[in-house]
């Protein structure tokens with residue numbers, strides 16, 4: 143399976159302005175860099191991590207407002223997603239409905255098929271400048287099935303947020319099954335977490351990699367109020383699924399509760415301001431920009447396929463994410479993460495040059 147994601151590689155980092163990876167544009171905070179230095183000087187990497195991640199689990203539970211026995215520590219959101227699938231399967235679920243277009247949806251089809259799931263897709267509807275979820279369609283798809291529904295909220299790449307009352311309605315309709323909500327980008331928004339629903343059949347996927355811009359330090363979590371579910375998921379997760387450097391760094395960082403709150407709220411404000419600027423500038427170029435609550439926007443450019451736009455912008459030193467790799471999106475879609483007005487001005491100049499010569 144050939145996996146396609148946004149993001150540039152380490153050796154490319156000085157060559158391009160990266161609009162392709164959905165990380166916090168403020169970058170990792172200095173406090174995190176200090177924690178890395180401190181963990182390296184303690185030679186954390188020479189020791190096995192705590193197989194129970196006692197400290198990290200406690201701190202993540204505090205961060206997400208749940209208790210220790212309602213959370214499993216995972217290697218980013220990716221592992222939390224896989225773990226949620228393995229665990230629902232253990233509880234008799236054999237059908238998965240994926241709300242697309244969404245993160246990794248083509249790969250998910252392959253993975254879930256390999257696991258033995260019957261996997262169905264429900265496509266969000268493109269209604270001009272936003273995508274909406276057809277919750278009746280979703281509910282009908284799962285009717286009288288032992289099913290789980292997977293939704294990323296806010297959704298990558300559409301930037302859509304599905305309100306809690308809709309999630310509650312779906313979770314109630316799938317009483318015998320599960321609703322898995324991937325909240326990898328929730329910390330960039332002013333929206334509420336699905337943990338607020340307090341429902342036993344809602345599973346919530348979390349990650350620190352996006353908000354702290356550290357995809358190379360992999361910490362996330364799977365949350366559920368169903369303690370039996372969490373116990374089983376914790377048995378299934380591999381021992382030492384997080385390396386000791388990541389464990390050490392994030393245990394130090396998360397212990398500074400007031401700093402974390404400050405950093406997250408500053409990020410929300412910056413994202414909201416920079417996103418408004420970016421959307422305005424892109425719309426001035428005549429592009430269709432979809433409403434987004436997240437740290438990225440989906441763009442439609444009907445005059446040029448995304449493969450060509452991608453390679454032309456790369457020549458101008460700008461990386462964007464082709465979005466034609468997502469289920470349900472045509473070759474005229476790209477995704478751009480929110481960056482500073484300075485970077486957006488450079489993007490607009492480069493885009494202007496490309497679009498003028500079509």
Ligand SMILES: Cc1ncc(COP(=O)(O)O)c(C=O)c1O
Pocket residue numbers: 164217218219220221245294297298324326327348349350351352357361362
């Ligand atoms: C919606 C969504 N979920 C999960 C992930 C994976 O996150 P992590 O790096 O924490 O595994 C991504 C990464 O792009 C994502 O967009």
